[in-house]
Amino acid sequence: MxxxxxxxxxxxxxxxxxxxxxxxxxxxYAITNKHDHLLDLANAHFQAQQYTRALSLVTRSELHHRLPAAKHLAAYCYIKQNRHDDALGVLGxxxxxxxFTSLDASRRKLQALNSNSSLTSKGHGKAKASTRLERADRSEERDFQDKSSIKYEAAMCYLRGLCYAKQNAFERAKDCYKDAVRIDVQCFEAFDQLMKNSLMSPGEEWAFLESLNFESIQLETGEGDGAQEAAGFVRNLYITRLSKYGRLDDFSTALDTLSTHYHLAENPDILLARADxxxxxxxxxxxxxxTSAILSHDPYNFACLPTHLSLLYQLHHTTTLFALSHDLADTHPSEPCTWLAVGTYYLATSRIPEARSYFSKASLMDPHFGPAWIGFAHTFAAEGEGDQAIAAYSTAxxxxxxxxxxxxxxxMQEMALENxxxxxxxxxxxxxxxxxxPLLxxxxxxxxxxxxxxxxAIRSFDLALRLAEDCEAxxxxxxxxxxxxxxxxxxAGRLQESLVQFDEVIRLGLRDCGVFASKGLVLxxxxxxxEATVALHEGLALSPQDPLASELLGKALGLLEGEGVLGGQDEEAVDAGLLGKVEGIRRVRAAGGERGGRRKRGARVEGGRDEGMEVDGG
Incomplete structure (x- = not known):
């Protein structure tokens, strides 16, 4: 039976x-009384979300003291019941x-094997090299461990990380996640926690990736070439999850390889990496x-939604935000991302107290949900509550x-407070x-x-523009x-260069009275x-009551008292000259393709005031 x-x-x-x-x-299990069947029964209870019964089966038989798989299951049951101290008691x-696998040691072994394999005969060389390659990518200690046991040990490192994260011991959690991937490079859940929760800086992420031994990946069947290809495939997948600041060429190469060679161009994760x-x-x-293409095929892709919500907010698509928030609230009320969407809609419509309430709700549902904490802090910044904003950003x-x-x-908040x-x-x-x-x-x-x-300051602004240009923004x-x-x-007194930059700002569509007033001051x-009077008149046409532009225009007209009609010249000749200059200015602007556009949020200088800069909120 x-x-x-x-x-x-x-x-x-x-x-x-x-x-x-x-x-x-x-x-x-009653018929055979085998440990494997008892573990299968406990796993079935776990899949049915009967965590207490699964835990009872494993602990009553003390199976978790003998089998790594049983220890892993017992710890997971405790975690599902929010008993993290008990889980650590089982895991240690x-x-x-x-x-751990050593990348340098593995490469040295592979080099030695390659040199030895060149001396073997053609008939037996491939079989011997394949056998040695299987052992070259593992340390001597790992040779004594069963392959499935190694994977369970990596999974238990991941569970330790979850427990430490719940206890707000983030450094220990990060170490556990990194160790899990070092033991088993295919333990993606640990790698995902590192990337999703931003536990490493961009530089640390790349250094960690370079230290991983992807050559330890083994295939159930196949030659060494297949394992090598699998290693490159997994490495490219992991590259797409790293921070998108810096090393864009490496990202592009990985994405192109996955898209063309493996036909993953339309895969949601690859599309999301490109969107990021x-x-x-x-x-x-x-x-x-x-992101819209991803959600059109998978409307509830919660990995994509935070980026999609940020883009909708940046581009002021409030109607789309409203519809998406209602849909998520109806279908997924228990997801933190749902209330992030609702809070983002209220923030976009300047209903700050409601936005703060829903951002807070999302962060309470998942205390490690980064976008919710950032949104919560933004609500204080939007109301000018600097101290509360600083406290919230500090928590994030x-x-x-x-x-x-x-x-x-x-x-940015401390600058707004002049600290x-x-x-x-x-x-x-x-x-x-x-x-x-560039914004930083x-x-x-x-x-x-x-x-x-x-x-x-000039060097920083120049560098920011160069970085933006490099990103093709x-x-x-x-x-x-x-x-x-x-x-x-x-x-700084570099007036000609300043005038060129003011003209470029106006050409890019920033038609603001303060910009024209600043240009008039430079002229x-x-x-x-x-030319200063022309610029100041254009500014006052946008904001007739602006005091700075009005004051500067009065000074400009005072300087013109001895010229033109005021100086006794022929009125028709002066009018003809004025018309010619105005027409010339219009032709230059028409050729430049004057365009409109929305402002990017961040710090910006206001007007032509000499007393300093003011920073826009948030």
Whole structure:
């Protein structure tokens, strides 16, 4: 009866008929009294979410003291019941470091084997090389471990990480996740926790990836070439999960290989990786096109939704946010991402108290959900509550130590409060984590400007624009950075360069009275009084009551008293000259293709005020 009952239980499990599976496995264990069948029965209870019964079966027989699989199951049952201390009691606190694979040692072994295999005959060389390759990618300690036991040891490292994360011991959790991947490079759940929760900086992520021994991947059947290809495939998959700041060529190569050679171009994870790259480069429209394509085929892809919500917010698609939030609230009320969507909608519509309530709800449902914490802090920043915003951003910085965004936002808040020394510390900490974010470099430039270090500010703004250009970001997304550069050049006395930047800002569609007033001020300092009056008139046409533009226009007209009609010249000749100059200005602008666009959020200089810069909220 044993084969019959085993097949019956297997077929029931394939149909998710858990009651049948448990019933049959219970009889199978009663007949055979084998440990394997007891473990199968406990696993069936676990799949049916009967965690207490599964745990009772494993612990009553003390099977978890003898089999790694049973220990793993017992710990997982405790975790599902939120008994994390008990889970650590079963797992122990020490990771099996003797099971780590060494990439350097493996490569040395492979080199030695390759040199030895060249001396073998053609008839027996392939079989011997294949046998040796299977052992070369493992350390001597691992040779004494069963292959399935090694995978369970890696899985238990992952469970230790979950327990430490619940106890807010994030450094220990990070070490456990990293050890799990070192033991078994195919333990993706541990790798996903490292990436999803931003537990490492971009530089640390790449260093960790380079240290992994993908050559330890073995195939059940096949030659060494198949294992080598599998190693490259897994490595490319892992590259797509790393931070999208820096090493874009490596990302592009990995994505192209997966898309063309393995036909994964339409896979949701590959599309999401491309969308994240575009989002990091401020190319919001094409990124939104990709996330929308993912959700059109899988409307409840919760890995994609945070990026999609951010893009909808950036592009002010409030109607889409409203519809998506309602759908998620109806279908998935127990998901934190649902209430993130609702909070994002309220934030986009400036209903700040409601947004704060729903961001808080999302963070309570999952205390390690980074976007909810950032959104919660944004609500305080939007209302000018600097102290509360700093407290919320500080919590996010403590929870997500591998991302530079909380430190960046902390620096922006401290600058708004004129605490420049503290702001500089936060921005420096953010720069240590990420050196390629144009928005961060812009904020460092603003801090330098406020401190009076104009040369450093100019260098920062120049670098931010170069980084944006390298990312192929739309120029309109970084108009404010260019405007900051124009003001810094003006304050530094580099008036011609400043005028070029002001003209470029206007050409990119930033038609603001303060911009025209600043341009008029530069023209006045260059003694181009008539052009200054034209610029100031354009600014006052946008904001007739602007005091700065009105004051500057009065000074410009005073300087023109001895010229033109005021100086006694022929009125018709003066009018003809004016018309010619105005028409010339219009032709230049028409050729430049004056365009509109939305501002990128961040720090920006206001007007032509000499007393300093002001930072836009959030």
């Amino acid at each position: 044993e084969p019959f009952l085993r097949d019956w239980a297997k077929s029931a499990g394939e149909r998710n008929e858990h009651v049948t599976q448990i019933y049959v496995l219970d009889k199978l 606190e020490k990771n099996p470091s003797h099971l 790259m575009l989002f990091a480069s401020s190319r919001f429209e094409p990124a939104l096109h990709l 910085a403590r929870l997500f130590q591998g991302t530079h965004l909380p430190q960046l936002f902390l620096g 420049l020394a503290i702001a500089r510390e936060y921005l420096t900490a953010a720069y240590e984590l990420c050196k390629t974010d 470099i812009n904020e460092i430039g603003v801090c330098s400007y406020k401190e009076g270090d104009l040369d450093s 739309p120029p309109q997304q970084y108009r404010d950075v260019r405007l900051n550069l124009a003001h810094a050049l003006r304050r 006045l300092e260059l003694e181009r009084v008539f």
